[in-house]
Amino acid sequence: MTLLRVENLSRSFGGIKAIDDLSLTIRPGPIHSIIGPNGAGKTTLFNLISGIYKPGGGRIVLEDADITGHAIWRLAELGLARTFQNLQIFFNMSAIENVMVGMHLKSDSRFITSLFRTPGIVKGDQDKREEAIRLLEFVDLGDYLDADTDSMPYGALKRLEIARALATQPRIIMLDEPAAGLNPAETVAIDGLIQKISENGITVILVEHDMRLVMGVSEHIFVLEGGRMLAEGTVADIRNNPDVVAAYLGESGRDR
Amino acid sequence: MSADFLQFLFSGITVGATYALVGLGFSIIYNASHVINFAQGEFVMLGGMATVFFYGAGLPMPLAMAMAVAMTIFIGMALEKFAVEPAKGASIVTLIIITIGASIFLRGLAEVLWGRNFHSLPPISGSDPINIGGALVLPQSLWVVGGTIVIVITLAWFFNRTMTGKAMVASASNPLAARLVGINLKFILLLSFALSAMLGSIAGILIAPISLAYPGVGIMLGLKGFCAAILGGMGNPMGAVLAGLIVGISEALTAGYISSAYKDAVAFIIILAVLFLRPNGLFSTGGTERV
Amino acid sequence: MSPLNMPGRNGLLALIATIMVLPLMLPNAFYFDIVILIGLNSIVCIGLNLLIGYAGQISLGHAGFFGIGAYFSAILTSTYGWPATAAMVVGAVVVGLLSFIIARPIMKLQGHYLAMGTLGLGVIITIVLTQESDLTGGPDGMPVPGFSIFGWEPYGETVWYWIIAAVLVATVWLSLNLIASPVGRALRAVHGSEIAAETLGVNVVKYKVLVFVLSAIIASLAGSLFAHYTGFITPDTSGFIHSIQLVTMVVLGGMASTFGAVAGAAILTILPQLLTVFHDYEHLVFGAVLIGTMIFMRRGLVPTLADLFNGRQK
């Protein structure tokens, strides 16, 4: 069974191949991680899957539907959600409003009803607000409901992005370095959060540099290097793969 | 027919050269600060008006011109110091309004100093037209074009050959790195306004004998110069020069062959067409947003 | 659910109270005239604020739409004898279509390129209105017959005061509603981060087009009312300077604040009248005030004051 399939994907920037004929398969359920040195193409891969970049070649298939070149916002409809390496918080809105934007597709977004604030809109917003409170509490941000986002700490914003992505009720959530910039305690909390998300039946794809986090939560790991697949497998497979060890530790590692 | 064409062409190149200088000013400031200086057209106005009045006060013409340029440079630097620098980090819209406020202020200043009326400035070397291939060209037009060529070449030399010029280019492409290697960004910013003011005032002095000098002369010139800067790809000085000439020539040809009524629309029609096809300007290579 | 239980209710009530009391304090028709102009400017600015303040897309050409509305009303009623309401609607529809066609390419532009694109659009509109002088009277403008609706012809500043007041209150109410709705959140999300909004299922292009068209139509309707009220229009109503005034009102009052738009409109309409005491120094002082306000109250008047009031430091 596959949920998401990437087939022979390529993309280059100014002659440099960021993603080079890459194929991979995501099964529904387990936590998948993508690792690799800087410039290996991890974030580019995320941007290709979520439609922000258009691929130079290859296909992306969600279940049986070809989603290559789809408009970005349609992918949310299909159950694909993500967070960003560089925070993309709506700093002009409160925390709870950020999450409510995530429920956009399930909201009444008709123009006329919005203008006249029909009872339907009022009721809808109440429901959405309650749901958003639940989500914020789920990511442990219950204290920040109506907080101004530009006065929230960095770690909280990281979790807010996750709550916002969850609000779209995704089947797949792609987390781009959720632990970057966090202190050890916060990293542990993120670790727990990722597991909790997975337990809710959402397939997690994780890009992360924190190896302890990756090795702790992942069930399947892809290792990229130079836009190509260096290795894939379980945590044990990857740990014992000499190529990976070499890539991470350099030539000296191989000698040992 | 061909004499007419030449006539239109010369007319277009003359006006286009002014647009080029104004566009160049936009580009230089944009490079240094990412600010669109809507007061750029006012530098042109100040250059022309100040010369008229220094000359009228009895100074010899070259001295009057030099004084006008110096005065405009001083005003440009004051603008940077007292209006742009304190607003560091403000949003694009806020900065646009600040520079528009500055342009209103400078127009007001000119009105207070010199009144609201039209003034003429005698041409630098007579007004007997020169016959070139059947077209009659004013000596002043040659001054405008020649002046622009000299300025463009000097600037190219400045940016490519001098330490200060190179520092300006470096801080435009990577401010952080520039600061790390010890370039004084504040100084660069001040310099960029001084340079733009100088370009504007020279354009104003050169064009004044042709267009008259009055407080409102900078508005349209400023907008057309902005067109040139955008058309050339914001922050691409040579692109701005080329685009300024393209705009000027298109205008003159439109007035000559199609309709003089829609002459002023030409620049804006070109810019819309280009922006719709190439959202980052005619001579830009385009970039990708990093997420 | 009471209809009064809405976001910004207190502000709206305060606005209504002000409108009710104001006539008692205005000595003559000249002052009514200024207040009516404030109202008209506020209406345009509320629409423009949806575009600039909430959706984060600048426009330096909105006076163009205002001008088209004004001229459609003027030409259709005076030259072709149409009823004022029909002319107003046709003007709004034309502006709606024009802005819809232009919105897709223009809303693709970012930052300064968007500023240039909208500026160019506005300038082109002004030039057309100036040059098609057989229809528009050219640079010297044209007279506009009075407004009439169902045979009733409002005349005099006091009657117009109440008409514009009613339209203003309605516009504020609709704007507050819209901002607090899912559509409003989507608009604000576009401002916050287009990429993030898009990944959450917000069709960014659609919302940009929507808000651009909406603000253009509001400007057009206000333009029609202005034309009938003032009785004489020139291409300056559509000009670059007017566009700049509108944007300045929005920014000065405070971006992303409906009441800020009203406050900005009020200040910038009154200020030039007050500054006439400076005679020749008028422009000098106006420019200085503009620069000063933008430097020291970067977020605009209403949000800055609100922060002070709430004791918050920013």
Add this chain to the structure above:
Amino acid sequence: MKPGLFRHLTIAAAAITMAVGVSNSDAKAADPIKIGSFLAVTGGASFLGDPEKKTLEMYVNKINADGGVIGRKLELILYDDQGNPANTVPFVKRLINDDKVDILLAGSTTGSTMAAIPFVEKAGIPFISFGGAGVITSPVKKWVFKTPHTDTLAVQKIFTDMKARGISKVGLLSGSGGFDKSCRKQVQTLAPGSGMTVVADETHGKGDTDMTPQITKIKGTAGVQAFMYCGFGAATSIVAKNYKQLGASMPHYQTHGSASKSFIKNAEGGAEGVRLPAAALVVVDALPASHPQKKVAGAYKAMYESKTGDSISSFGGHAYDGLMIAVEAIKRAGSTDKAKVLAEIEKTSNFIGADGIYNLSASDHLGLDEASFVMVEVRNGDWKMLK
């Protein structure tokens, strides 16, 4: 909102406004007579507005020094609309509603005048305009008069002169302002009847600073024998300058819109040889002693030139005539009652002004004939009367 409340407030507000209004307009005998004005004191048409303003101020002071009119002083309330009709509208409203003037002597340009007319007609205030075009008083508007010669008279005069020189094909350039357009229309209308053909018809935009493309085109038109320009303001000088720069040698005509020394000065030699119809005032010194206007125009010229140090233009004369017609009418009416003053202005007959001799009536709100219009040519930087 309750409809009752709404209606009450409307009525209350209306009542207050009216009460305030009534108390203000209930003028006492000692109150000054308020003369309202909006002129193009600065800007592109300032050479119209500036002498008009100086003339009004000068003569209002003189009249007040001599004891005023019907025992009351004159008070001049003047705004600078820069000749831009968009600026005119608020000033007109202010003059009518806030300043509550008794009479309007205003409008340097046709555009400003036309913008003001709807408000003046509605308010019912006598309005003597200094605008040039015929449309101002043709058709007649109840409250609106004008003192300057019309474009119709000017075009007729020019065509007569052209015919005398054997010219029948004319190339026309015009600006886009109200006067320019009105003049262009007169040229097109009057040409066939006068045996003229308009072989080129070019226009330029407001505020244009380079007319060489248009003039190049006109110059190159087959058969063209003379060049004519319809317009006023800074553009007149630019056209003359460009015309000379392009080496054009055909006869060059402009209108009375160029009849000021600043036209000659700013054209920097380009005005040499340009012919135009002008009020007798500009060549008053050359007039024979028997000329009926010699005395009035001479006195005005002497006073204007000694007080201001500027040289005379016919535009100040428009203001002089307007003010004098108004003062005479108020004297005859014995009050500033607007209807009475209107009736008295219409009774003005054989009034000798600086600009011409006026015979006004209910059906003629201009009252000038061709007699006071003379053809002049620029020679050696000055006006030379043609015979």
